[in-house]
Amino acid sequence: MEMKWLQTFVVAAKTENFREAAEILYISQPSISVHIQQLETYLHVTLFEREKGKVMLTEEGKFFLEEAEKILRIVNETEQNVKLLANNKTVKLNIVISPMLVETTLPHIIYQYSLENQGYEINLMVEESHRIEELLQSGKAHIGIGLHSSQSSLVESKLLLTSPLVFVIPLDEYDDESGAFYDIDQLFEKYPLLTGHIPSLPYPLEVLVKKRFAASRTISISQSYIVKRFIRDGLGISFLPQFIIRREMMEGRFNVVPFHEFKLPDISVYVMTVRHNKNIIHLRDLILKSYIG
Secondary structure, three states: OOOHHHHHHHHHHHHHOOHHHHHHOOHHHHHHHHHHHHHHHHHOOOOOOEEEOOEEOOOOHHHHHHHHHHHOOOOOOOHHHHHHHHHOOOEEEEEEEEEOOOOOOHHHHHHHHHOOOOEEEEEEEEEOHHHHHHOOOOOOHHOEEOOOOOOOOOOOEEEEEEEEEEEEEEEHHHHOOOOOEHHHHHHHHHHOOOEEEOOOOOOOOHHHHHOOOOOOOOEEOOOOOHHHHHHHHHOEEEEHHHHHHHHHHHHOOOOEEEOOOOOOEEEEEEEEEOOOHHHHHHHHHHHHHHOOO
């Protein structure tokens, strides 16, 4: 049974005039007759009585008119609901970031985007940088932001920022009156060096530190926010990317000491996305254009 048969039958039943029905439906009068005949053949009933050029509904026709209107109404409501769903469809985006980026402005950028774009349901995950590409390839994440660029042709990497590594010490190692810092050697003798929180260093700083400062001790801490807390509490010293300590420096929570004993590397942050996913382009470009201090 075709919908056009039902539409033709309902109009013809209400007008009881095939010519008038043809005008309303913008089809030919013979087409009206054909549709009615096809519907009657399909249902194995006679829907109209035909007498001297006039048509009237049979008892079966009167009953079927109510049923046909119900069917058309349900179909129309279903079409409207499907269109409404399509227009208000929520796009789910899983964004995974390195732990080091948690205390930057990046989560705030993503949060603001979710408020301004109600069609997106954003889930923010925190994962070590070396696992981000794997999550993208498996479809568990759509945007990844971390300290490694992609090695896969399926995942596109774009450089977000490059930040110098700086030497950070507790606040009480600075004399406000004299403006003098402790000697670098004394700092390494007094405090343990907090390491293990930067997964993308081109070479291990611990080896260079031990070679230059024989009395140095190290404590490995995997999370940078814990390293920052230890430094604020006067429990250690460390090398940290400058972009993750701007707030602490502005608030005067610890100090950055000029370090010239050996060259410190820069730290790069990358935005990674699965290629050809149109749903993430706008947010990815917004992140790339935003300052992430």
